[in-house]
Amino acid sequence: MSLFSLIAALLLEHFRPLGARNPATLLFTRYANSLARQFNSGQDVHGVFAWLLAVLLPTVAVGAAYAALYQLNVLFAWAFGAAVLYAMLNLKQLGSRAEQVADALRSADLDAARRALSPWHGRPADEFDAGEIARVGIEQTLACAHKSLFGVIAWFVVLGPAGAVLYRLSQLLSQKWGALDEQEFGQFGRFSARAFDLLDWAPLRLTAVSFAVVGDFEDAVYCWRAQAAAWSQPGIGIVLASGAGALGVKLGEPLHYGGNVEFRPELGLGDDADADYLNSAVSLVWRAAVLWLVLLLLLAIAGWVGG
Secondary structure, rough: OHHHHHHHHHHHHHHOOOHHOOOOHHHHHHHHHHHHHHHHOOOOHHHHHHHHHHHHHHHHHHHHHHHHHHHOOOOHHHHHHHHHHHHHHHHHHHHHHHHHHHHHHHHOOOOHHHHHHHHOOOOOOOOHHHHHHHHHHHHHHHHHHHHHHHHHHHHHHHHOHHHHHHHHHHHHHHHHOOOOOHHHHHOOHHHHHHHHHHHHHHHHHHHHHHHHHHOOOHHHHHHHHHHHHOOOOHHHHHHHHHHHHHOOEEEEEEEEEEEEEEEOOEOOOOEEEHHHHHHHHHHHHHHHHHHHHHHHHHHHHHHHHHO
């Protein structure tokens, strides 16, 4: 049933994407902000308690609802699982954002490319040249694919709808609380960051392996082993290095912000990034997604035959 829920959720997300106005995400953001206002006194223990309320409580509630529906009617549980997974996915940026940036690059309209990239990247792109725009666009595509698709699916397979909620809410809290400045907020967000790192350990590597399998396997594995650890966030560096190697493109390298140069290590091998490689990154993601669906289908068939 998890396979059918996954297919239904992916179809819904493709034809009716929730995007940035995802009501579930907006509701959770308000809930998390309220918890932070009540519990954030700069102490680690308060961050742990707030995380349990923000993440574990909804996770247990979704798991209990799914179990109750499964006892009532399997089809109800299937539909509930699809609805929850649909709310947890966020794939709009993978296609439309990348396509906007790639089209602008092909038209040599760097201003339009920068405007499309900046809100996606989360930082100003006003000084980026065409190569920097393409590199960051590919990095965003690979990173968003992991966080918004493969990581959610991995935990959905393990724990059902509750797993998808656990992963997605942990990721959102890691971004909101885990990145807090300790000089201003103390250690309140430390547990959120540690919890998500633990939850993301296996999905990161599954995503990287998937990119290697559907791309250039040898270069992907080499870049993963030789380059990922040098990235500022070694976890996501695994995904970016593997994806760069699988595509045969160079990522990382310096970026220009506010008249200064931010130095970053090089990831990948081969050619410089451009619009075509940005489209290739989207294709790589969807080939990896098909690989996951095929593997899940084989597991489902094995389970039916064994049962």
